[in-house]
């Protein structure tokens with residue numbers, strides 16, 4: 001499962017960061033997930049709960065912030081809203097839009113005890 005390896009690396013980074021800062025327990029983790037990233041939030045949560053077990057992030061809540069899709073339209077020369085990965089520009093209708101946001105999955109921050 002795609003989500004499983006994503007969550008494994010998230011937990012790895014969280015635990016590594018916590019250890020480096022002398023933290024013994026992580027209270028919550030906040031993720032930024034782009035709406036165009038094609039990850040299933042429910043699957044993410046399921047995998048998260050599975051991989052955090054036995055780590056210092058065990059019991060830490062997971063918060064998911066959704067990031068809207070955005071792209072740069074070459075024809076309009078501006079940033080436009082992107083509804084789908086290879087979607088067209090909502091203003092000129094052409095398909096020369098380069099995705100600039102909405103594809104990410106990253107850790108925004110974490111709360112520690």
Ligand SMILES: [Zn+2]
Pocket residue numbers: 073074075076077080089090091092093094
């Ligand atoms: Zn355009």
